[in-house]
Amino acid sequence: MLHNKSFVRKTKSGKITKNVREHYLRDDIYCGVPACKSCDSSAARLSACPSTILILDTNVVLNQIDLIENPAIDDVVVLSIVLQEVRNKNMAVYNRVRALCSNSARKFFVFSNEHHKDTFVQDMAGESKNDRNDRAIRVAAQWYQNHLGGVAKVLLITNDRENKRKAMEMGISAETIETYVKTLGQQDLLDLLVRPPSEDVVMEEVEDLRPSKRKVIYAEHKPMSEITSGLHRGIYHQGKLRVNRYNPFEAYVGSESIGDEIIIYDRTNMNRAFDGDIVAVELLPQEQWQEENSLSLADEEHEEEDVHLVPGSADDAPRTANPGQGSGANADLPSSRPSGRVVGIIKRNWHSYCGSLEPMPMPAGDGGVAHALFVSKDRRIPKIRIQTRQLGNLVSKRIVVTVDSWDRMSRYPSGHYVRTIGEIGDRDTESEVVLIENDIDARPFSSQVLACLPPLPWSVSSEDLANPIRQDLRHIRAFSVDPPGCKDIDDALHCTALPNGNFEVGVHIADVTNFVHPGTPLDDEASQRGTSVYLVERRIDMLPKPLTEDICSLRADVERLAFSVIWEMTPEAEIISTRYTKSIIKSCAALSYIEAQARMDDSRLVDPLTTDLRNMNALAKIMRQRRIERGALTLASAEVKFQIDTETHDPLDIGMYQIREANQMVEEFMLAANVSVAEKILKHFPVCSLLRRHPTPTKEMLEPLLRTAAAVGVNLDVSTSRALADSLDRAVGDDPYFNKLIRILATRCMTQAVYFCSGDLSPPEYHHYGLAAPLYTHFTSPIRRYADVIVHRLLAASLGIYKLPTVFQDAAQLTSIADNLNYRHRNAQMASRSSVELHTLVYFRKRPTDTEARIVKIRSNGFIVFVPKYGIEGPVYLTERSEKGEGEWFMDEQQQQIRKMDGSVTYGVLQKVQIHLEVVEPQPNRPKLQLTLI
Amino acid sequence: MEYVSPEGLRIDGRRPMEMRKLHAEMGVVAKADGSAVFVMGNTKVIAAVYGPREVQNRSQQMSDQALVRCEYSMANFSTGDRMRKGKGDRRSTEISLVVRQTMEACILTHLMPRSQIDIYVQVLQADGGTRCACINAATLALADAAIPMRDLVTSCSAGYLNSTPLLDLNYVEDSAGGPDVTVGILPKMDKVTLLQMDSKLPIDTFDNVMQLAIEGCKAVATYIREVLLENTKQLEYHRGV
Structure with a gap:
């Protein structure tokens, strides 16, 4: 069944080299029609009795992919030469065609014409690559026609006039995509058609009619x-x-x-x-x-x-x-x-x-x-x-x-x-x-994915208890602290005083990898989604709901599997030893930040849980202090929170998200756990660990911050993160919000932190600028981030619990996973932001408001303001847009001020202004929030 | 890069478990005691065997067994660009050693004490898998020289690309940077005499890939046996038996 056929190819790679490659022609490539008697139909994908089989030309696939994706187009044979050409021209379209070909709901069959003994065509002297490929397509179409005889009609779809003519000469029925779609008789399909860029005929007519x-x-x-x-x-x-x-x-x-x-x-x-x-x-x-x-x-x-x-x-x-x-x-x-x-x-x-x-x-x-x-x-x-x-x-x-x-x-x-x-x-x-x-997949999970879930109701089994790799920590007083209403609880903490005066502090993370195994559809789906997305009114989960809200969620008073990092710490928060283990825990309380804070503040409470909280808080404060001394930046962002009407889902109120000590406490231990895990996995897997880094911002990026700061008389030192952190601390203006505003501006100048594969970069580049940590990764939220799932696997492998999945051997694949995670992460952030914007609009549509705002950027005919109360940023125009009153205002670049020419009014950066918020719709269907000065 | 299409075809049109076309000829160098050409697809190797004969360098002579020497080289025209400079580079030395050790393991050296056997292999055309082709050619040449052997040694490589084990890698697949497992076996005795691997593989995948390579070796052995039989028939015919 092997037909050997060597042929010669010339490739240009700087110089001309002659490549000889073998090209085997086969007789075991089948036509994909189930009704065909001479072919093995086990891999056939076309419908049982297709009336018409379509063979698409490359240009049709390249240009009309949106149309082809429509279910009305089916029973398509995709030739491998077409795929190859599409791949060379446009990778995105190639991926879409490939997805169609592997989609079981669609009837697309890939015919490897280039390796079929009857459809392979030799290059002819003086024939261009394109002509040769067109000929190959025609030969394949003809083969199909002869092969199927009267079983089905074969139709070559091409928009290339020459190709169509030659096909007709060979006795193949050929049509352009337009005429074919018209015969289908579906009006809306015609809209999906891409018109050729400049239809010669039409253009010529236009030219004739009005040449001028x-x-x-x-x-x-x-x-x-x-x-x-x-x-x-x-x-x-x-x-x-x-x-x-x-x-x-x-x-x-x-x-x-x-x-x-x-x-x-x-x-x-x-x-x-x-x-x-x-x-x-x-x-x-x-x-x-x-x-x-x-x-x-x-x-x-x-x-x-x-x-x-x-x-x-x-x-x-x-x-x-x-x-x-x-x-x-x-x-x-x-x-x-x-x-x-x-x-x-x-x-x-x-x-x-x-x-x-x-x-x-x-x-x-x-x-x-x-x-x-x-x-x-x-x-x-x-x-x-x-x-x-x-x-x-x-x-x-x-x-x-x-x-x-x-x-x-x-x-x-x-x-x-x-x-x-x-x-x-x-x-x-x-x-x-x-x-x-934002390219977010919000479709429900497929049945294959759901099939990977353990049967419900799930509870810790005796096998789990007997498993030697799993330590029984149910006796420990663990608890979780999360935002109110949080259902996907992926972290719990505990803190026990040891007899020697030290503390045993543990961070317990939901053991997602116990349920999500590499290579399963569930894992593939999660790795594609990359992260859960939090919109104002809904959450798009990375993992199916039973895992997210029940099986993995470390809820109160139920036994759950966890992956624990346990330190022994001195009262000065020095880590003496670190231990990593899979465990079983039973959380005794699921607190909200507010509750935790209230417990700590209430001096009358002396129950064990509250004592633990206070101990932890004391440790966290020391750790935080130490981190800040190392040069970690305390940055701020304008996160807002909506109160949503439970029935109409309309926003009722918005306000800034308040950060309490309890938040900082939890954050501190999560950071510590992440750093400890990063060290551990990097030690064991120096080239295939997934870490997170935050590149040092360049001078140019910090330039706008420095200019703004200079204008308001604050001197920022950006030489190191330490210096920046210190000068940010010193930047206290006359009002309480000043410092926060400067920090928000500083946050904007920073680069994005990114995931990367440790083999791709050199150790000095692993640095996390914002946290001033030489190593960092994400370990603590495996329910909502895929990066953490990967890190869990790495950690388990470094402990010898499981074998390292094969993905980690392939550096290129790991890098592409990291890239995807970064992309998804960024998109998720953008989506949250857009969702907030959307709800802000809904909120202000009914409630035009006057409020206080801060100027953050000066422009020549206005400035951009930031509204702290609602976290809104937007432009305010000083000149009427219709008249463009140029010259009336003068902008001072040095001082970051804008002055009226007669000197009567001056606006400077960071200045407080009163503005009016209102939703207007200058262009229909594109409502926007308009900010005007009062 | 896509080395195996979703339709299950490799770049050159083979399926993952298929070898390239094999071809072998014996007695191609008249002056040598035994010789053979072995062709796997576009890889072509010639081997010539001299011996057993007197040891040239007395100090190397061994009183209990024969001395086996091997010299591997690549013809300057074997690759497209005429870059390679003869013998003596690390790669050639290494392959010489590999071929020598593999052949030594199957030659009954104790039957020919105080003598020397020279194996010369040269790559005429290189398209991946030269090491395997060399060993196969050497086996045939040794058989042609009627040197007593325990068994035939045959060799084949296998790799792992796009999460698929692939048999008999050609140059394009070989230079993909994936793992490349070269196995040499004594097919009758079912023993492995050579096992080399570039890059890394998880152990369970490695088992599959190695098993595939062994299957390949066995297929090569069947073919070599056919060639030997055919050759013997020819000899019989010429002698007029």
């Missing part, structure tokens, strides 16, 4: 070769484009070659780049550099008032959205910040966007094709032009849209409709939007 109107709006992107050589010679600079959150016409490109951010103003200079794209930037001549802050806070409402909804609306002139280019006095001065323009896009970051259609009059004759503009919820994304046949349905819905292309002639990118989420304004819909935007 066809203007090129954007400069052409430079070819890749030119970009590469430009980057080499230092003319162009490469970096990721980030669009300003408040002003979609301003973007930054962080460039390593310059060591500074390059600012890009307005969309002409951005040249069709999206947020997150990797772009090549060319610097503008210095005299065109603009003062950084002169264009601040431009709002989007004033762009693009007149919207043409005809296909030829490509003719809108580019509008410069900056309010006063060159009109302000400071714009003439050359600024220190370089500005540039995008010359080419190295890597696109296009994905799907959530939003709604811009309201528009219903075109006559509903049901026909209508052109509409899609407005993304994310303000950084430009409007997207789509075509739809179900306009009436969609105008009041939140929909998902994907970008397909952005033509030079067109002011907006064009895209296509993917799916509908729900009614606009509906809370569930909006929450769903938050989840989709």
Whole structure:
């Protein structure tokens, strides 16, 4: 069954080398049709009696993936050559096709035509790679047609005219995707179709009709070769484009070659780049550099008032959205910040966007094709032009849209409709939007995953008790302290006074790895989700509910399995010895922070539990002090808490999250446990431990903090974390909130802490800046973080309890897990934040409020304020946006102040102001919180 | 990198448990006492055996057994880029040693005291698995030279990529950096005479991979036996028996 066939390939890798690879052609590759008599049908995936079998061309798969994912398209044969081409061109699409092929609900079959003896085609002299592959596709289609005879019709779907013609000549029935979809007779499918970027016919017509109107709006992107050589010679600079959150016409490109951010103003200079794209930037001549802050806070409402909804609306002139280019006095001065323009896009970051259609009059004759503009919820994304046949349905819905292309002639990118989420304004819909935007999987767990759970009701079995690796700690007075209403309790503590005057302190963590075994569907799912996500009104679990809330949760008065770290500590909180063991505990109380605090504060209480609490608190205070002396930073963030109406789920009240001593106590012991575990696992597994590091912020990152601090007369020393911590402590202003505000600002300048695999970095890089710890990891929350699950496995392996799962042998896989965890972690944070924003909006919609705010950033026509009470941040405009009163206000960069020209009013950074909060809806379906000065 | 597609095909179209195409020829170097060419896919190795003959260096002579020497080299044209410089580098020395030790274990050296057997192996074309091909070629050449042996020695490699054990790695798979287990066995006696591994493997996976390699060795042994039989038939025919 082996057919040997060597063939020659030339590859270019700097120099030309000749590679000879074997290529075996087989006769045991089957067609995947169950009804086929000559083939082994055990692996067949197509339906029993398919009427039509589709064979897709590469360009169809690449461009129409959203359509292909629709269940209406089925009985598809995916050729391996197509997969290979797709993989080379677009990894994301490849993964989606692969997911389809392995989805048992769909009938997609992969036919390895390249290794089939009858469908392999030799390269012909003078034939290009593309032509050869097209030929391979046609040969495979023909093979299918002959092979199946009359059993099923084989249809080649290709949008390549030449390919289609040749297929017809060979006697294969071929159609374009458009005509095929039309024959299916489902209207909404047509919306999913991606139109070719510039349909030649249509464009020519437009050109003929109004030649004068066809203007090129954007400069052409430079070819890749030119970009590469430009980057080499230092003319162009490469970096990721980030669009300003408040002003979609301003973007930054962080460039390593310059060591500074390059600012890009307005969309002409951005040249069709999206947020997150990797772009090549060319610097503008210095005299065109603009003062950084002169264009601040431009709002989007004033762009693009007149919207043409005809296909030829490509003719809108580019509008410069900056309010006063060159009109302000400071714009003439050359600024220190370089500005540039995008010359080419190295890597696109296009994905799907959530939003709604811009309201528009219903075109006559509903049901026909209508052109509409899609407005993304994310303000950084430009409007997207789509075509739809179900306009009436969609105008009041939140929909998902994907970008397909952005033509030079067109002011907006064009895209296509993917799916509908729900009614606009509906809370569930909006929450769903938050989840989709942050790529969070909130689907219920699959039956395979649920099958991995132990049977309920679960309780500690005698086997667990008899297990020698598990220590019986039920007699110990353990207790947990968590936020009120917490159901996923993953940590408990105990503290016993020893006869020698020392203390035995234990941290007991839910033994999740006893239930989540590597390689199971449950483990795969958890590793994909990476973390639980906490939204204001709901929680999206990483593990199924029975594990999260019952089996693993260390609730009061039930026996639970735990993984314990037990120290012996002197009363001075010096650790004498550390012990790690799997255990069985029985928590005697599940306290909330408030309760724990109340117990400690109430001097009348002298019961054993309260004494334990006090002892622990005393130890924690010493440990905390020591940590701070080492240079740990006490940072602050503006976390808010909602009170939610239990029935309507509307927010009733919001306030800042209060941090008590009890929180700090628990935190301290968790930190200590994490550090101890990190040391232990790194000692045993120096190259495959999962640790967490926090890189030291660079000078540039701290720059804005220093400028702000200097303006209010505080001198911050950022040379080391110790120095920073000390100077933050000294930064006490005349009011109590001042210090916290400075800390919040400092937190913003920090880098994100990240998970990493210890083999990837050198030991000095393991450092955790914020905690001033040389080693750190996450061990204490395995119910809600997958990183902790991994660390649990590492710790168990280092104790010799279990074998190390095979994943740890594969450095690349471990790194990819760490990357995924970082990505999920970041997304979960973003989602929580968006959820808070969403609920803030709901809250203030009914309650316009006046409150006190602090200025945190000065801009030339306004400033950004922070409202401590609600944790809101937003822009306040001093000038009316419509008139753009330039020149009336003068901004002092040095002093971080903004003054009225006549000197009557001055606003400085960190100053207190009274503002009015109100929800307005300047653009339909995009409500926002407006802050105005009183 | 995807070394095994979800359809269960490797890059070159084999399934994970399949070997490359084998081919062997004996008596290819007329001047040598025994010689053979062994081909596994695109890996091609020639082996020539001289001996048993008088020991060249008297000081090395052993009164109770024969001296086995082995020299491994790669032809300059064996890889695409003409980079490799002859014998004497670490890799060649190591493979020479490996082949010598493996062959020594199966030659009945005590029957030929005070003599020397020289085995020369040269890689004509390299595409992964040269070590195994060398041992297989050497076995055939020794048999061709009619040197008494306990059993045939055959060798095959196996690896572990994309969580799948793979038999008989070619160059692309070999350079993936995954584990590479080379096994040499005495098939009749069911004994392992050579076991080498690059990189790491958990012990239970290792068992599977090694078992696979042993299966490969046995398949090679069957083929070698066929070739030997065929060769003997040819000899009979030529002699006119």
